[in-house]
Amino acid sequence: MSSRAERLTALRGWLQERGLSGFYLPRTDEFGSEYLPANAERAAWLTGFTGSAAVVVVLTEKAAVFSDGRYTVQLAAEVDPELFERRHLVEEPPSAWIAARVQPKARIGYDPMLMRRAEIARLRSALEPVQGELVALDTNPLDEVWIDRPGPPKAPVSLQDELYAGEPSAAKRGRIGGEVAEKGADALFVTAADSIAWLLNIRGRDIPFNPLCLSHLLLETDGRCRWFVDPDKLPTGFRLDNAVAVEPPSALAAALADQKGRRVFVDTTLVHEGYLLKLEAAGARLVTGDDPIVRAKARKNAREIDGAIAAQLRDGAAVSRFLAWVDAQPVGSIDELAAAERLLAYRQADPLFRGESFPAISAYGPNASLPHYRCSPETNRPLSGGALYLIDSGGQYQDATTDITRTVAVGAVPDEMKTHFTLVLKGHIAIDQALFPRGTTGAQIDALARLALWRHGLDFDHGTGHGIGAYLCVHEGPARISKAGNVPLEPGMILSNEPGFYKSGAYGIRIENLLLVEEKPAPVGAERAILGFRTLTLCPIDRRLIQLPLLSIDEIAWIDAYHARVLTSLRPLLSGPEAAWLEMNCARLGPA
Known part of the structure; x- marks a missing residue:
């Protein structure tokens, strides 16, 4: 079944046989992953769209793909x-699009393993x-009509050494179990792979870019847990402590029924x-709230820092x-793909490098006006x-996850470009430089x-910053710096600082x-504890694009410092022409 039209026809046939008027498909998997294994790329298989945010709706006569x-x-x-x-996705939500197009008493199917209760x-x-x-389906129709669908991933799991994790798994489980007990629950059910x-101090390779193992976990209040994971992912000799019962995924259904x-x-x-x-069908009483692991994971310990x-x-x-290499190349002699490959090669020289944390956005000229541009042979620009x-x-x-963006002049x-660059800077x-009291959110x-x-009269449409994991996900909750960032920032959190501007x-x-x-040290007379930021990323900012008249004395001092x-x-890490390039690009802007 090679063509998209054939795939769409097969899906509609499946729906019609079951008396359904349509199907609602969010781009995710049962674990809520951002990056998906091949067998969960249902939206891409059906529509061809490979972006990270999508909802697909298929009705009897119409279909649509929604993204931001x-x-x-x-x-x-x-x-x-x-x-x-x-x-x-925002200007015309899928729910409104469906309601405006279906006949009265329409029956819309959905896969409950892919949707959250609030979405439903x-x-x-x-x-x-x-x-x-709305009809909750026992099986996903895409899995039925996708004849050559890949099997689930079976990449091997490894232990994250305490040298990098900074805390034994048993201590984490005991602490989180205690928080679960305080919330009045007997156990915590976890599906998020990160x-x-x-929690277990493990890493995997089930999905691209994030070192995760797809599995499920039930944590008891005393720190004991049952980990439901494919045994084929566990290498010979792999061992966790005795309080972790390792069980196959097939045991999960019975474990939930036992609640x-x-x-x-x-x-x-x-x-x-x-x-x-x-x-609920098993008779469990659900206690709902914020998973305590999420915030604990976001607050990095001393070893993770x-x-x-x-x-x-x-x-x-x-x-x-x-960047020194880019500057040394004759103008027009390299393109976006070649540049991204060269950067990857520089990173691969590091013995601790384990892969990219996301597909590099290597974008020149008009392509850079797309915040999440992905270079391909068809779009590649010199x-x-x-x-x-x-x-x-x-x-x-x-030992960590990194994320950095630099914008540089070519020729x-x-x-105008320099003006806008300086405003972003x-x-x-x-x-x-922000200082703020405890309790301040990213939105503030x-x-x-x-x-x-x-x-x-300018702005940018994405958030200013996201949380980042410790050799985990490059996009990590719960905190972020954005108009919708409603979680207080806490010591130990690592976030990005990435304002921008895009001229279409x-x-x-x-x-x-x-x-x-x-x-941060409290100012004289302060009545509240004060927080601030420590910059972790170390790489020159392109001085050629800075317009000094637009900067204050303090801003120039910040850049020089x-x-x-x-x-x-x-x-100490660079030599020869690279060291000379660094010296030149770190020269002072202000008076000596």
């Missing part, structure tokens, strides 16, 4: 408009005016509806080597000069990144460093 503003161009390039309408409630509410019915990886009369804690923003239905500092140093050296090159990339290292560029500095400081742009069809700018939240630190830190 990051992927407008990618939707147009990958999705056949003869088969699927291409819609904006919103969809059900939207169907009420047309007396529509939470399980952190009758017990109070099981679940985070309904993470655990999908199918599991909740199984627990040391790892982040060490990895950022090595990663900064690799990115600096790369770095031909007179424009900006944006490289957003990161690495997974045994002489117009003053002002926002970056404002976040870096997000505006600092935008003020300079706002004064010029022309160029894009983003400057990204990683920041550690830490306590940052570059002095970069120079002192990276100079």
Whole structure:
């Protein structure tokens, strides 16, 4: 079944045989992963769309793919408009699109293993005016019609040494189990792969870019747990402590059925509806709230912070080597794909490197105006000069996860680009220098990144920063710096600082460093404890794009101090032309 049209026809036939008017398909898997294993790429198989955010709706006569503003161009390039309408996930939610197009009493199927309870409630509410019915399916129809669907991943699991984890698994389990007991529950059910990886001090390779093993876990309040994992993933000699009972995935159904009369804690923003239905059917009492693992994982311990500092140093050296190489190439002699490959090669020289933390965004000229551009042979551009090159990339290292963006000039560029670059840099500095009381959320400081742009009638449509894991996911909750970031920032959290500006069809700018939240000395007369940031990322910011008249004396001082630190830190790791490049690019802006 090779064509998208044939696949869509087969799905509609399956639905018609069961008296269904349509099917609702979010792009996710049963674990809620951001990056998916091959067997869970149902949306991509059906529609051709490979973006990370998508909902697909198939009705009897119409179908649509929904994504957000990051992927407008990618939707147009990958999705056949003869088969699927291409819609904006926020401006026209799928639930509203369905309600406006279905007949009264329509029956819309969904896979409860792929949806959260709140999503289902919103969809059900939207169907009420047309007396529509949501039907929870026992099987996903895509799995039935996808004849050559790959099998589930079976990559080997490894232990994350306590040298990097900083705390034994038993201590983590005991502490989290105690929090579960305080919430009035008997056990915690976990499906998020990064939470399980952190709790057990394990890492895997089941999905691209994130070192995770897809599995399930039941944690008791005394720290004992049952880990449901494919035994083929466990290498010979793999051992956890005796309080971890390792069981095959086939044992999970019986384990959930055994929860009758017990109070099981679940985070309904993470655990999908199918599991909740199984627990409720078994007679378990659900205790709902925020999974305590999520916040504990976000607050890095001393050893994890040391790892982040060490990895950022090595990663900064690799990115600096790369930028020196880019500057040394004749204009127009390299392209986006070649540049990304060269950067990967520099990172691969590190013995602790374990892979990229996400697909590198290597974007020149108009391609950089797409915040989540993905380079391909069809879109690949040479770095031909007179424009900006944006490289957003990161690495997974045994001791940390990195994420860095630099925007650099290729040849002489117009003053407009320099102006916008400097405005973005002002926002970056404002976040870096922010001081705030405990309890402050990312939403409260997000505006600092935008003020300079706002004064010029400009803005950017993505968040300013996301949390980042410790050799885990490059996008980690619960905290973020964005208009919707409602979680207080706490010491030990590591977040990105990445304001940007994008001129459609022309160029894009983003400057990204990683920041550690830490306590700061209280000013004289302070009545509250004060937090702030420590910059972890070490790599020059392109001085050629900075317009000094737009900067304050304090902002110039910040840039000079940052570059002095970069120079002192990276100079021992570079030599020859690379060291000379570093010296030149860390030179002072202000008076000596």
